[in-house]
Amino acid sequence: MKNTVICFRITNELRGALKRISETDRRSLSSTIENILHAHLDERRLGETTEEKRRHPRKTILVPALVSTPDGTVRAGVVSDVSLGGICVAAAPDFPCAAGEDFRISVVFSMPKSDTPLAIRCIPRHVEPGAQPGAQVRIGASFIEDGCREYEVIRRHLMN
Numbered sequence: 449m450k451n452t453v454i455c456f457r458i459t460n461e462l463r464g465a466l467k468r469i470s471e472t473d474r475r476s477l478s479s480t481i482e483n484i485l486h487a488h489l490d491e492r493r494l495g496e497t498t499e500e501k502r503r504h505p506r507k508t509i510l511v512p513a514l515v516s517t518p519d520g521t522v523r524a525g526v527v528s529d530v531s532l533g534g535i536c537v538a539a540a541p542d543f544p545c546a547a548g549e550d551f552r553i554s555v556v557f558s559m560p561k562s563d564t565p566l567a568i569r570c571i572p573r574h575v576e577p578g579a580q581p582g583a584q585v586r587i588g589a590s591f592i593e594d595g596c597r598e599y600e601v602i603r604r605h606l607m608n
Contacts, residue, residue, distance in 0.1 A: 466480055466481060505531060505606075506529040506530065506531045506536070507529060507530055507531065507605070507606050508528065508529050509527055509528070509529060509530055509559070509560055509605075510526060510527070510528060511526070511527050511557050511558060511559070511560060512524065512525070512526060512527075512557065513525045513526060513527045513537055513555050513556060513557035514555070514556040514557075515537055515539045515543060515553055515554070515555050515556075515587070516553065516554045516556075517543075517544060517545065517551075517552075517553055518552055521543070521544055523539045523540040523542075523543045524539075524540065525537045525538055525539040525540070525543075525555070525584070526538045526584075527555065527557045528586075530559075530602055530605070530606070531606070532599075532602065532603060532606060533590055533591060534570065534573070534588065534589050534590040534591055535555060535568065535570060535588075535589055535591070536586065536587070536588050536589075537555055537586075537587050537589070538584040538585065538586050538587070539584060539585050539587060540584060540585070541577070541578055541582055541583060541584060541585055543585055543587075545572055545575050545585060545587055546572065546575060547572045547573055547574055547575045548571075548572070549571060551571065551572055552569055552570070552571060552592070553569070553570050553572060553587065553589060554567060554568065554569050554570070555567075555568050555570060555589075556568075559601060559602070559605045560605070562601070562605075564601070566598040566601055566602070567598065568591055568592075568598050568599075569591070569592040569593065570589035570590060570591055570592060571589055571590050571592060572587050572588070572589045573588050573589055573590055574586075574587070574588035575587050575588075
């Protein structure tokens with residue numbers, strides 16, 4: 449039951465944008481504003497309850513990659529973020545991958561603004577199949593070795 453009235457001032461530009469959304473969604477302006485506020489509050493609640501489990505902060509990058517398994521299966525992919533501890537890569541939907549200590553992948557990619565390819569061996573920790581048929585599989589993986597040249601290149605990139 450709605451029992452509170454709130455009045456506030458907004459610019460004509462914002463009012464026009466809200467009105468267009470209302471018309472598109474076939475809702476009243478009040479209902480549109482209420483839905484936006486609920487979505488915002490839900491997003492904030494999720495942010496408060498989600499604890500970051502990573503030891504190293506991530507940096508978003510979008511670079512092409514080649515991802516391979518120990519049996520030689522190689523697929524094109526995209527590195528979406530990198531940290532000192534690991535990498536997130538999207539690969540073709542048919543890429544055979546499993547999370548766990550017994551499975552290894554290799555990722556070859558170049559950092560942004562660099563032509564030098566990096567080849568890094570990883571252990572997949574999270575494997576998420578695409579939500580839609582034919583969508584890429586997302587792999588969150590931790591690096592197997594550190595202190596190598598590749599690790600140093602990533603560290604320098606993250607510091608910039």
